[in-house]
Amino acid sequence: MMKPKPFLRRAMWLSLLSVSALSFSSPSFSADASAQGDVPSLTLDLENVTVSGLSSGGYMATQFQLAHSDWVKGVGVIAGGPYFCAKGDITTALAQCVNRVEGEIDLEALNKKAAQYEAEGKIASLSNMKDAKVWLFHGTQDTRVIAQVSDLLFEQYKLWTDTPNITYVNDKPMAHLFPTENNGVNCMKSESPFIGNCDYDAAGAMLSHLFEELSTPDEELSGKLHSVDQQNAAGSDAKTLASEGFVYVPASCAQGEPCRAHISFHGCNQYADAVGDAYTTETGLNEWADDNNIVVLYPQAKKSLFMPLNPQGCWDWWGYASSDYANRDGAQIRAVKKLLFSLNSEPSSINVPGSINE
Template identity: 85%
Template structure:
């Protein structure tokens, strides 16, 4: 496919982002605890990740990059790995609300193999035992079913089918389904969290993490803010100043805890929806009673190059040519954010030595 000119890329970028989500007003975010992050002991060898829409694409990218220690992934309304192939025109034509022509899944898988050979992602053999949870609502027109179906087909090539759950029969729009939070489940509108009488967070974590307990209605922990720019430096230049972390009281008191990374979708970054994504998905409730620290990294919008007016995660190459592998700026930044949470340097060093 012919590569687009800078002007055309600018226009097409706006179009593909609009396909994923609509513009939303800006709200302040004052929900984070401003006290220092408590000392944490986190198992960095059994991390799980998840995301919605652009965050779903990023969850897959991050998991493949580090599948030696990211053991499970949940994707709501995402498509196959490397679908955009580093080109916004391809992203627009095949990876969101339409599929023009045929997506060459074999070529996408070959790219993953190439990255594996080059040491840019972890060994694909790790994927065999990974836990995978996929979701696509039947009323989702922003990322259509054939796109999500191809992600399912892709994972089946890498992962034992008994480890994969694909929920695709729920009448829900393009949003994060919850039991009773958010907007009308049939409408894809800000903050893209749906009152659907369906606990997606619970269904997902119950599949990804062994022996989780159903939570009660109270929360013991707090949401803390972290300085993404200070922690990740140049790798965080397309991220917001602040990211957020939910820390259960048990973890704050020193109990060993697991980690989960949750990637928001387009127009779900904190400057757009306040604390909605960090408080309303249901992830914190499950994390609270199961010793799981939840990292909520944050993007930011940009009206200049690299263009990202709706604060999406990079799944087509706006931030880095290596956006889908370990050398990608955002993937590197989020890894640094995660490792910075752990107060046991020896664990960070031991784990990191397998991934650099």
Template identity: 75%
Template sequence: MKKNMFIKAAVIGGLCFSASVYGQSSTEAVPVLNLDLTEVTVSGLSSGGYMATQFQLAHSDWVKGVGVLAAGPYFCAKGDITTALAQCVNKTDTLPNVEELTKQATDYAKKGKIAALSNMKDAKVWLFHGTIDTRIASEVSDALFEQYKMWTDTQHIKYVNDMSVAHLFPTKSSGTDCTTSESPFIGNCDYDAAGDMLNHLVDDLAAPDDTLSGELHTISQKDIAGSNAKTLASEGFVYVPENCASGETCRAHISFHGCNQYADAVGDAYATQTGLNRWADDNNMVVLYPQTKKSLFMPLNPQGCWDWWGYASPDYANRDGDQIKAVSDLLKSLHSSNQAELTTKDASNE
């Protein structure tokens, strides 16, 4: 039984293992930040895309925009890894029942486990699915699109699904071959997905230059979030532009990596190569990159995925879920004079 669960948990990640580790960092504290936490945006790839939707619905009273690359509808797995594999990854013999899944969100909202769904009407939603993505079926991403249309005015939804892109985060010029899904799952696609997404989610962004002013810091997730971070890595990343470090009021964006994109697998690649920092740097936006870890024991998570099927908590998809609470704590800790000691990295290699 345990062996079968391990195999399923390994398959559900949909990405191949990578063995690189992130390098050394110098010790320095993250500056006290003045963040506007009333209009946060979030994004994510694959399992991170599922988590982005979960986090946004949980806190749609202050998370006003969401970008999802290669993921399916909210509560698709129904807390069961077998269901996740049968309906929510690359198999579509049985399509997700969007109306049934949406009823779960309605029930959570009535119980106060997620924010009121009325907040979703004016939310900004950006969705992406590559035409040669073999890890997440197009029908699965289509189901997410149909689900968002139940909550959100269609004028606020953008769905990009006509580009020849594999299962990865597409960029203008960084990463590996755009047509192949391989570590670190960031593709050189001559397409700035980060810019397209952020310009949809946030009004009046300035076009970025090619120089980064800020720094990438590592934060102690365990020290900040305590037991809620027990399925997360010891450290996560946060990119802080120079203006934000100097005390200017800044926006906040959270981006969730995919399976096998956690730091012990790809280093800081996801936190430096997607292009998010480039846009954030010239638009006073702090970007939080929380990190998971792999686990070969219970709870099984051999590919370091975000919890979108219930391995970490029965409430994984709502405000009471450990990972959602932990990430919320991480974000709020950045807007505080009582921050933990953090580690700084130079992000000039983006």
């Protein structure tokens, strides 16, 4: 089949983002003015990191975890689809990976791509996935990323990961958003900031699966949300990221206690300039992190009305920033890794591309 002409491809890019995850117009806000700039010195366990994300952030969480499954040991995905679903092509992403599936998704071909990347050293060994902890969620009222797409992600993980390590929650009547106990908008509507008042603590359910023996959080937060300079930390790899990212640091971690690290990827139209501090403060992740010595990194993508085109501020899960978007060589994956490692006060034995360890 002939590829569409450039002006048609541009229209398709815009069309994809208008029907895909978190694809509604939202007002522009400033990032949380209370976020503090100086991140305290941290001692992080960077050999047992976990990641999670919503929608485009869910796709990104899977990509990041497979790229670095040697030290990213758990992943949570809300309303995401199978690894490499878009195959680096906007037309495929639009036709098969969000609100409809035209034809049949060839899961075997997607898995072969992962095996190819493994053989080329572009992702970590897939054998690491056997013991990984995986938590998946799809709301029954979600029409932005349909159930068939999320079901295929579940099937894909079952090929790599021991089934007892996988939890798939797919029986909750909730729309396309991040479910919480009492924060956000009507749970049945996908509206900005795409955090839902659902009487369901997705953050707690997810983290309790990814980590063992967590303490139930109390009502007080001891820690603080800090801003981080993404451009300074990640250099040229951060070209498609916002200037500022965020990190929640519990008081215990700020005082020097060893802490775990979790990365949370926002969805489309959920970056800080669009929703303020809603995603970085209202999902419930900080409450659980606060009482369990977990530092939460909230990297930020940005919208772009020019090439690379990304008008809804999505994470790259179809190749707008790099043909290597789904592996270790992808600029966004490299940038987020550098950002995480820049938070740690101790040198790490894990290689960071572009660093003195390389």
